[in-house]
Amino acid sequence: MPPRSSDRAACRAALRRGSRSFSAAALLLPPRLRRSATALYAFCREADDAVDLASDPRALETLRARLDAVYAGRPGACAADRALADVVRRHALPRGLLDALIDGFAWDAEGRRYATLADLEAYAARVAGTVGAMMALLMGVRAPALVARACDLGLAMQLTNIARDVGEDARAGRLYLPTDWLRSAAIDPDAFLADPRPSPGLAAVVQRLLAVAD
Numbered sequence: 359m360p361p362r363s364s365d366r367a368a369c370r371a372a373l374r375r376g377s378r379s380f381s382a383a384a385l386l387l388p389p390r391l392r393r394s395a396t397a398l399y400a401f402c403r404e405a406d407d408a409v410d411l412a413s414d415p416r417a418l419e420t421l422r423a424r425l426d427a428v429y430a431g432r433p434g435a436c437a438a439d440r441a442l443a444d445v446v447r448r449h450a451l452p453r454g455l456l457d458a459l460i461d462g463f464a465w466d467a468e469g470r471r472y473a474t475l476a477d478l479e480a481y482a483a484r485v486a487g488t489v490g491a492m493m494a495l496l497m498g499v500r501a502p503a504l505v506a507r508a509c510d511l512g513l514a515m516q517l518t519n520i521a522r523d524v525g526e527d528a529r530a531g532r533l534y535l536p537t538d539w540l541r542s543a544a545i546d547p548d549a550f551l552a553d554p555r556p557s558p559g560l561a562a563v564v565q566r567l568l569a570v571a572d
Contacts, residue, residue: 366393368437369400376403394449394496397441402459402489404438409463418464422457429453449496459488466532471547475536475570478520479513486516517571521564528554539563 373381373396380399384392408421424439428446433439445451462484472478490512494505520527520534527534528551537547543559550560 365437365441366397369393369396369441372396372400372403372438391496394445395493397438397445398492398496400438401442401456404436405456405460406463406466409460409467418460421460425453425456425460445496451492451495455488455492458484462488469532471533471537472535473537475539478517478534478536481534482513482516482520483509486512488512514571517567521567521571524560524564525554525556535563535567539566 373384376399384395384399387395405421408417414420424434424436427433428439428443431443431447433443462481465481465484470481472481487509490508490510491505494500494508499505499508524535531551533547533551540547540550540560540563543563545557545559545563
């Protein structure tokens with residue numbers, strides 16, 4: 359069943375509210391692809407908020423049940439779920455990519471820290487590499503080597519965002535920089551979170567992360 363016009367409008371509104379940059383970038387896509395990308399964004403935004411802001415310990419379970427219904431072709435009352443069901447049907451979107459994305463959101467909600475770059479990349483692969491892969495599939499690209507490059511682009515963007523948002527994340531009690539890098543720069547992670555301040559050592563760690571992103 360095609361998505362309702364009201365569902366598409368709700369997804370567009372979610373995109374405008376959630377990200378001005380994504381909303382502007384979406385205008386460069388052909389209309390049919392733009393609708394699919396907007397629906398995907400709307401569901402991902404709702405999923406992130408459902409896990410990040412929820413006080414219900416069963417939020418993850420509820421979210422996965424919503425995905426069960428989407429993939430069974432029986433989405434619930436949420437506009438984003440109905441729109442996503444249409445995307446899944448038309449683009450053969452693998453369920454595993456969305457499950458991995460939700461795992462990454464759960465790691466955020468746990469306040470997980472990342473001891474090494476490999477640990478951080480495992481997180482970035484979930485919250486951003488999956489998005490790169492899904493966008494490639496929406497564009498009709500399924501060659502494994504090309505989908506892998508789309509994942510790499512997602513990782514690079516996520517690492518860049520982490521480098522940009524170090525201070526904002528720290529003030530919110532979150533730390534994504536590899537803790538072994540921080541310690542090698544004589545920065546104690548707990549002390550930094552308690553009083554986040556710029557320093558030459560922190561700048562060196564950020565530059566190191568940006569070099570990996572490049």
